[in-house]
Amino acid sequence: MDYRIEVEDLNVYFDEAHILKDISINIKKNRVTSLIGPSGCGKSTFIRTLNRMNDLIDSFKMTGTILLDGGDIYDPKVDVVDLRKKVGMVFQKPNPFPKSIFDNVAYGLRIHGIKDKDFIEKRVEDSLKEAALWDEVKEKLDKSAMGLSGGQQQRLCIARTIAVEPEVILMDEPCSALDPISTTKIEDLIHKLKEDFTIIIVTHNMQQATRVSKYTAFFLNGEIVESGLTDKLFIEPEDKRTEDYITGRFG
Amino acid sequence: MNRIISPKNAQKIMKGVFWASGIVTIIILLIIIGYILIKGLPVINLEFLLENPIDSGKSGGIAPMIVSTLIITFIAVFVATPIGVGAAVFIEEYTKENILVKLIRLGSETLASIPSIVFGLFGLAFFVIYLHMGWSLFSGGIVLAFMALPTILQVSEVSIIAVPRSYAEGSLALGGSKWQTIYRVILPAAVPGITTGVILGMARAMSEAAAILFVVGSALAMPLSIFDPGRPLPLHLYVLATEGISLDNAYGTAAVLVLLILIITVVTNTVVERYSKKMMGR
Numbered sequence: 037m038d039y040r041i042e043v044e045d046l047n048v049y050f051d052e053a054h055i056l057k058d059i060s061i062n063i064k065k066n067r068v069t070s071l072i073g074p075s076g077c078g079k080s081t082f083i084r085t086l087n088r089m090n091d092l093i094d095s096f097k098m099t100g101t102i103l104l105d106g107g108d109i110y111d112p113k114v115d116v117v118d119l120r121k122k123v124g125m126v127f128q129k130p131n132p133f134p135k136s137i138f139d140n141v142a143y144g145l146r147i148h149g150i151k152d153k154d155f156i157e158k159r160v161e162d163s164l165k166e167a168a169l170w171d172e173v174k175e176k177l178d179k180s181a182m183g184l185s186g187g188q189q190q191r192l193c194i195a196r197t198i199a200v201e202p203e204v205i206l207m208d209e210p211c212s213a214l215d216p217i218s219t220t221k222i223e224d225l226i227h228k229l230k231e232d233f234t235i236i237i238v239t240h241n242m243q244q245a246t247r248v249s250k251y252t253a254f255f256l257n258g259e260i261v262e263s264g265l266t267d268k269l270f271i272e273p274e275d276k277r278t279e280d281y282i283t284g285r286f287g
Numbered sequence: 288m289n290r291i292i293s294p295k296n297a298q299k300i301m302k303g304v305f306w307a308s309g310i311v312t313i314i315i316l317l318i319i320i321g322y323i324l325i326k327g328l329p330v331i332n333l334e335f336l337l338e339n340p341i342d343s344g345k346s347g348g349i350a351p352m353i354v355s356t357l358i359i360t361f362i363a364v365f366v367a368t369p370i371g372v373g374a375a376v377f378i379e380e381y382t383k384e385n386i387l388v389k390l391i392r393l394g395s396e397t398l399a400s401i402p403s404i405v406f407g408l409f410g411l412a413f414f415v416i417y418l419h420m421g422w423s424l425f426s427g428g429i430v431l432a433f434m435a436l437p438t439i440l441q442v443s444e445v446s447i448i449a450v451p452r453s454y455a456e457g458s459l460a461l462g463g464s465k466w467q468t469i470y471r472v473i474l475p476a477a478v479p480g481i482t483t484g485v486i487l488g489m490a491r492a493m494s495e496a497a498a499i500l501f502v503v504g505s506a507l508a509m510p511l512s513i514f515d516p517g518r519p520l521p522l523h524l525y526v527l528a529t530e531g532i533s534l535d536n537a538y539g540t541a542a543v544l545v546l547l548i549l550i551i552t553v554v555t556n557t558v559v560e561r562y563s564k565k566m567m568g569r
Contacts (some may be wrong), residue, residue: 087460094383119460125460131453134476134566144461147471185569193457200461 040065040204040234041086046100048081050093055081057258059100063204065266068226068235070245070266073255079238081257083206086236087123088116094226104204121148122255124197128209129187132181132196137164137173140181140192140201144200159199166232168197194225198233205229207237211244223248242282246270254278298475320545327542330535336543340507345533346522349540351509355424355517356493356547359503362428363435363492368485370432372474375411379447380469399437403498406430411501422504422516430498435488442487447473447479452525476566479559485557490548496521520544 042065042120048056056078063069081090087108090096102109107121120252121144132140141160160177164170169191174185181192185279190210197205207226211219226235226248239245245252246266254275262269262278273279292300329476338348374395378388407430414426450473458468474481496519504516518526520540527537 040335089456089460092459117464120460122463127453127456129453131451131457133454133457138322143458143463143471147458147461147463147467178565180568182566196457196461 038064042103046103049097051095051283053259059260059264066235068230068249069251070249071238072245077255078258080208087125095184108261121200122202123204124202125206126193126210129213130191132189133169134182137181138177141195141199145284163195163199167191187214204234209238319505323541323545326538330539343532344527346535352518352520352523355510356519358424358513359428359519360493363431364489366432367435367439371436372443374440375443375447395437395440403474403495406498407501422462424512424517425513427499427503430502435492438488439484442484443481445476450476479563482559486552494521496525519524
């Protein structure tokens with residue numbers, strides 16, 4: 037089985053609003069998949085169904101199945117805590133906790149009951165190194181994460197996510213609040229991370245999609261218009277609407 | 288153009304009005320505190336602070352009153368803080384706007400508007416008579432906790448709302464449970480605000496005479512346990528002034544009370560500010 041996530045006939049509603057329509061898509065293991073599309077097309081809602089963050093919204097209703105490694109993540113027996121450990125998330129706006137840099141990365145480990153100090157220290161260091169932040173923060177691990185720059189904060193959030201060793205990392209426009217240099221750093225990081233993780237990234241930046249992802253899905257009005265290899269989708273799209281979007285005719 | 292005042296002049300006038308409002312606030316505070324301190328400070332010396340009163344307070348010190356005040360304030364804060372913060376967490380995190388929340392809010396607002404003497408009457412009827420607890424600092428502390436509760440609840444609620452939702456999302460996305468998120472992320476971020484609420488509630492409890500008038504028993508002796516009767520500073524001040532015992536010592540007592548509140552507020556604010564700075568990396 038090559039697929040980490042298999043989504044079949046997913047429909048999502050918020051009250052009466054039909055947000056996602058008949059979404060079917062398979063996400064390959066250890067690859068980066070980009071989700072592109074105009075604002076309000078349902079990309080963010082889609083990735084939030086993958087770690088069940090939409091459960092927090094009362095009006096959320098869904099039909100269809102989402103399998104993670106073959107297991108239905110909406111099975112009533114599934115523990116959301118375990119799921120979110122396996123499916124990490126990086127948000128649009130960097131959202132470190134108002135705690136020290138060290139405590140931010142250690143947070144996930146601690147809430148999952150790990151008390152071994154040496155283990156936590158080692159894992160914090162490894163995660164910060166993997167997130168390409170270690171050299172910038174190793175002298176000030178006990179300083180507040182709020183004092184870091186936006187780009188550093190976002191890499192810290194990535195370090196925090198990988199510290200709990202998820203299988204999948206969801207990224208919801210992780211660079212939209214960052215300057216170009218920070219964006220490049222995050223993109224480099226994504227390239228490195230795909231060796232260990234399956235990554236799904238929502239982006240408004242089509243160049244970014246072509247730079248970081250092997251696969252791309254184009255969302256429009258809650259549907260997937262087209263999905264497949266990024267190279268193919270951007271060079272010879274099958275659907276007229278995809279072509280219109282990637283050539284900038286709307287959106 | 289038939290404006291009476293040009294926008295430019297209106298701007299100037301209003302700026303002056305707001306500036307004056309600010310200054311008046313400071314002046315009122317300075318006049319009251321200054322008057323109390325000018326009248327009271329000469330009375331305060333080590334003997335006044337450390338000794339028991341003699342002749343109902345005509346001379347001697349106010350040590351038992353200081354101790355009484357500290358005890359009832361501590362009890363009030365100790366009881367009201369968990370309830371107030373707990374109710375705020377419940378309203379903000381565990382339930383939606385429903386009848387129960389409206390009732391809690393109504394309850395808290397009503398509690399805040401009940402005259403303190405009514406609290407006192409309730410304390411007398413419930414603790415002293417019905418529960419046969421007699422006059423005690425403990426009962427007084429509980430009554431004051433009821434008085435401090437609405438302030439602590441309301442300020443805690445506002446502080447919890449002010450914590451960005453993105454913090455909670457970050458914690459939940461890492462697999463944190465709701466309680467872990469509240470305990471480890473939301474409450475620590477809300478601590479500076481909650482502390483302000485506790486201080487406001489505490490100051491209200493600390494300076495209350497009417498609410499404890501019938502409850503603490505007005506004993507002059509040094510309280511040896513929280514179940515002893517006592518006479519907190521505001522009550523002592525009231526008795527000294529109304530029964531014509533010693534107006535000088537009443538000012539002295541008032542000055543001690545004001546200074547005590549001032550010290551607690553300043554110390555707490557300093558600690559909280561340091562905590563916020565560390566938390567936010569400034």
